[in-house]
Amino acid sequence: MSGAGSILATSSWDRSICLWDTERLLAVPSSATSTGGYASITAVPSDAVRDRISVGKVPTGLSTAPSGQLLATSHTDGTARVWDPRGQSAASKASDKSGAAVVMRHRGLPWVSAVAWHPTDRHLVLSASHDGACRVWDVRAAKAPLYAMKHSWSNEPSEAGGAGAPSEDAGSASTPMATGDSAMKSPPKLLACAWGNTRTAVSGGEDRRLVTWGMRGRSLETD
Amino acid sequence: MSPTAGEAPATGPSVSVVHAASLEGCQASIGCLATAETASDGSSSGSGASAQGRAGDGSSVVVAGEWEGGLSIWDVKHASTFARDVESVVAAEDDEDEDEDEMDASGETATNTGTRSKGRRAALLSAAPIL
Numbered sequence: 001m002s003g004a005g006s007i008l009a010t011s012s013w014d015r016s017i018c019l020w021d022t023e024r025l026l027a028v029p030s031s032a033t034s035t036g037g038y039a040s041i042t043a044v045p046s047d048a049v050r051d052r053i054s055v056g057k058v059p060t061g062l063s064t065a066p067s068g069q070l071l072a073t074s075h076t077d078g079t080a081r082v083w084d085p086r087g088q089s090a091a092s093k094a095s096d097k098s099g100a101a102v103v104m105r106h107r108g109l110p111w112v113s114a115v116a117w118h119p120t121d122r123h124l125v126l127s128a129s130h131d132g133a134c135r136v137w138d139v140r141a142a143k144a145p146l147y148a149m150k151h152s153w154s155n156e157p158s159e160a161g162g163a164g165a166p167s168e169d170a171g172s173a174s175t176p177m178a179t180g181d182s183a184m185k186s187p188p189k190l191l192a193c194a195w196g197n198t199r200t201a202v203s204g205g206e207d208r209r210l211v212t213w214g215m216r217g218r219s220l221e222t223d
Numbered sequence: 224m225s226p227t228a229g230e231a232p233a234t235g236p237s238v239s240v241v242h243a244a245s246l247e248g249c250q251a252s253i254g255c256l257a258t259a260e261t262a263s264d265g266s267s268s269g270s271g272a273s274a275q276g277r278a279g280d281g282s283s284v285v286v287a288g289e290w291e292g293g294l295s296i297w298d299v300k301h302a303s304t305f306a307r308d309v310e311s312v313v314a315a316e317d318d319e320d321e322d323e324d325e326m327d328a329s330g331e332t333a334t335n336t337g338t339r340s341k342g343r344r345a346a347l348l349s350a351a352p353i354l
Contacts, residue, residue, distance in 0.1 A: 114255075114256075147239070147240055192255045192287075194256040194285060196285055202258070203256075207252075208247070208249040209253075210247075211246070212246065214240065214244075216239050217239060
């Protein structure tokens with residue numbers, strides 16, 4: 001769920017993104033019940049749905065661009081995608097048959113659990129996936145991520161504590177192994193990611209660690 | 224404007240990772256993250272009501288929702304937690320709910336497999352700022 005202005009975007013397991021007019025939702029009079037100050041809307045007016053986009057694959061996460069005009073989604077098929085909900089522009093510039101404007105394919109096609117658009121840079125998207133990596137993408141050149149950061153675990157080759165070997169990514173890094181990780185047989189699944197501020201990414205998952213990644217880059221320096 | 228139209232593609236890595244910090248202490252898997260930033264004028268934005276205690280130093284605050292219902296708040300700038308386990312925001316399931324969940328499809332009460340413990344809390348799967 002993500003909001004920009006008076007539009008609320010939701011993604012759901014029916015493989016769709018729905019854009020809601022929040023003013024119409026909040027204008028629902030008697031059908032809303034209130035508990036603890038929050039309104040629970042039980043009867044949604046049909047005209048509250050501005051648009052519905054079929055995304056083909058099950059979406060697991062959603063984030064809006066700083067402009068509020070583009071959407072990024074994460075999916076169970078190893079991809080994160082960018083959508084332009086404004087009419088035909090999405091279809092005419094689609095980069096795959098799903099209609100997405102941009103497709104970011106993760107090596108090994110792990111379940112991608114979350115995406116987060118950079119708060120000010122409209123080109124940068126963060127993704128977290130079940131292969132234990134948090135990736136930074138430039139949506140203008142999305143064939144490979146700019147950077148991949150991994151939560152380390154016990155069976156990982158000796159790249160803990162510093163920059164790892166290059167993989168499919170332009171750059172990579174890993175964290176020191178977490179305390180108590182010795183029993184883990186596979187990389188800890190990452191379940192969430194966010195931007196702490198314009199130069200810090202944060203990831204978390206089943207290893208119960210919150211990992212912060214400080215970043216430096218030309219576009220970030222100007223923020 | 225679509226990101227694919229009218230813009231030069233990025234050439235080479237324009238972002239590098241210069242630092243990583245690992246914050247340990249969450250009690251369960253982290254299912255969701257939300258962020259807030261406190262401005263130097265003392266105001267806060269994002270999911271920042273809980274950030275008021277450190278307002279004024281430009282702290283970046285991350286709220287982590289855990290799979291066992293816990294909520295922890297972290298100070299990213301100082302790589303520390305200043306208000307951990309503030310509240311378990313999801314109420315523990317009571318015995319009646321647990322019994323209902325253990326009914327099988329035929330309506331008969333299923334054998335307790337021991338996979339669910341009393342007082343288990345539901346997972347927090349999403350968090351978002353209210354601005």
